[in-house]
C-alpha cells in the first residue's frame with residue numbers, strides 16, 4: 001500500500017487535488033491510520049499557526065495602543 005506524503009495530504013486538505021485523486025485519497029484515509037494521523041497532524045499544525053498569528057495580532061494591537069498613549 002502506498003502512503004501519502006505530507007505534501008500530498010496538504011493538497012488534499014486544500015482541495016487542490018483532482019476529484020479522482022481526492023476520492024482515492026479519502027478512501028485510503030478511511031482505512032489507513034498512518035495517513036489519517038498525518039492529516040490530523042497537519043491540521044494541528046494549522047491550528048497552532050492560527051493561534052500564533054492571532055497572538056501576534058493582539059501583540060501588535062497592544063503595541064499600537066502603547067504608542068498612542070505615548071503620543072498623548
Ligand SMILES: [Zn+2]
Pocket residue numbers: 002003004028032033034035036
Ligand atoms: Zn497510508
